[in-house]
Amino acid sequence: MTIRLATWNLRWQFGDYEARQSGIRSTLASVAADVIGVQESWPGQVERLAEHLGFEQSWVGNRPEDAPDDPEKGMGNAVLSRWPILDAEHRFLDDGKGRMYRTVLGTLIATPHGVLPFFTTHLNFAYDESEIRMDQLQEISEFIETLNVGDLPPVLVGDLNTVPDSDEFRRLNGRSKPYVKGRVWTDCWEQCGDGDGITWSSDSPYVNNSAWPDRRLDYVLIAWPRKDRPRGNPHSAELFGTEPVDGKVPSDHYGVVVEMHT
Numbered sequence: 001m002t003i004r005l006a007t008w009n010l011r012w013q014f015g016d017y018e019a020r021q022s023g024i025r026s027t028l029a030s031v032a033a034d035v036i037g038v039q040e041s042w043p044g045q046v047e048r049l050a051e052h053l054g055f056e057q058s059w060v061g062n063r064p065e066d067a068p069d070d071p072e073k074g075m076g077n078a079v080l081s082r083w084p085i086l087d088a089e090h091r092f093l094d095d096g097k098g099r100m101y102r103t104v105l106g107t108l109i110a111t112p113h114g115v116l117p118f119f120t121t122h123l124n125f126a127y128d129e130s131e132i133r134m135d136q137l138q139e140i141s142e143f144i145e146t147l148n149v150g151d152l153p154p155v156l157v158g159d160l161n162t163v164p165d166s167d168e169f170r171r172l173n174g175r176s177k178p179y180v181k182g183r184v185w186t187d188c189w190e191q192c193g194d195g196d197g198i199t200w201s202s203d204s205p206y207v208n209n210s211a212w213p214d215r216r217l218d219y220v221l222i223a224w225p226r227k228d229r230p231r232g233n234p235h236s237a238e239l240f241g242t243e244p245v246d247g248k249v250p251s252d253h254y255g256v257v258v259e260m261h262t
Contacts, residue, residue, distance in 0.1 A: 006256065024049070035118050046078040107119070113262035116150050160219055218254070231262060234261075
C-alpha cells in the first residue's frame with residue numbers, strides 16, 4: 001500500500017496567470033496525489049483547487065495590509081488533502097529582511113494508514129542566500145519536531161530554492177551535521193527518481209535568459225529514522241506539469257510526485 005505525495009510551485013499571479021488555472025487544476029487531478037503541498041498560491045486559488053479535487057485544504061502566507069481578508073490577495077503555502085486535516089500550524093521564517101513573508105505550514109493528516117505529519121515550505125531564492133536558507137531550515141526542523149505526533153514518518157515538501165549538493169541541503173540528507181540531532185531526511189528523487197529531476201528548466205517557456213542554470217529545487221523528503229520498514233520508504237518519484245495544457249505550461253516549476261510505502 002502506498003500514499004501519493006506531491007509538491008508544486010504554482011507561480012502565483014505572475015504572467016498570464018488566469019489562463020494557467022485550468023491547466024493547474026487538470027494537472028493536479030491527473031496526478032492523483034493524496035496529499036499535496038503547493039507554494040506561491042493564494043487563498044482563493046487554493047479553495048477552488050480543493051473544491052475541484054474534493055479535498056480539504058489549509059493555506060498560510062503573507063496578506064496585504066490594505067486587503068487582509070481578500071481571498072484573491074496574498075501569497076503563501078498550502079496543503080491539499082484527500083483525507084481530513086486534523087490540525088494545521090505554521091511559523092513565519094526569518095527571510096533576512098525582517099518581513100512576515102516566508103512560512104512553513106505543518107499539518108496532521110488522518111490517512112487510512114495512520115496520522116501523517118505533512119509540512120510544506122518555500123525558502124529564499126537568491127544565489128547568495130545560502131546562510132539564510134540554512135537558518136530557515138533550522139527553524140523548520142525544530143518546528144517539525146513539535147508537530148511530529150503521527151503514526152507515519154514526517155514528510156517535508158516544497159520549493160527549497162537550493163540544489164542537492166548545497167551546504168544547507170547536506171544538513172538535511174545526512175551528509176553534514178543535521179539541524180536536529182538524530183533527524184535526517186531521505187531525498188526521494190535521489191533514491192528512486194529516474195534522470196536528473198530538474199524542476200527549474202530552460203525547457204520551460206517561462207525560464208528565458210534566467211540567471212539560474214537548470215536546477216533541481218523542488219523536493220519530497222521523508223524523515224529518517226524509520227521503523228517497521230518498508231513503511232515510510234519511497235517507492236517511486238516522478239515529475240509532472242512538464243507539458244502544456246490547452247497551449248499553456250501551467251507553471252515555471254515542474255512538480256514532483258512520490259509514492260510512499262505505508
